[in-house]
Amino acid sequence: MRKYIMVIALALVLSGCVWDKDKKISIPENNQNMENTNQANTAASYTLDDVAKHTVPTDCWLASNGKVYDVTSFVDKHPGGEKILNGCGKDMTEFFNTLHAKQSVEKLPAFYIGDLK
């Protein structure tokens, strides 16, 4: 009788190992996800010439402190009205660091699309 119990116990343990093995099959999938995450974390980079191609209210990029921002969706909301259009396609670092209201610098990260080459 004890022998049968041992056999059943062994069978249960073995089935547990098989189940574990099945579980391990999901590891490559996780690696795949990690690769995707890494890709998503790789910042795009743009030259100032790239930025300079986006100069209209419906497509407005600007650069500041080595970063590039697509502020198109903010053009209509800008408290300073159409003046924001003066900055489309340009490196506005000097302006943001000195003249412009601090609130703009706080808002900029929401529009980040990549780094300036």
Ligand code: HEM
């Ligand atoms: C790059 C070209 C830009 C120019 C020439 C510009 C110009 C101005 C001006 C003249 C004002 C003052 C409006 C007033 O109080 O009468 C203003 C306000 C403001 N701008 Fe801009 N702006 C630019 C870009 C941006 C961007 C990209 C953001 C944010 C992502 C931004 C956010 C703001 C905010 C939050 C205010 C209100 C500040 C306050 O109430 O003290 N601006 N802007």
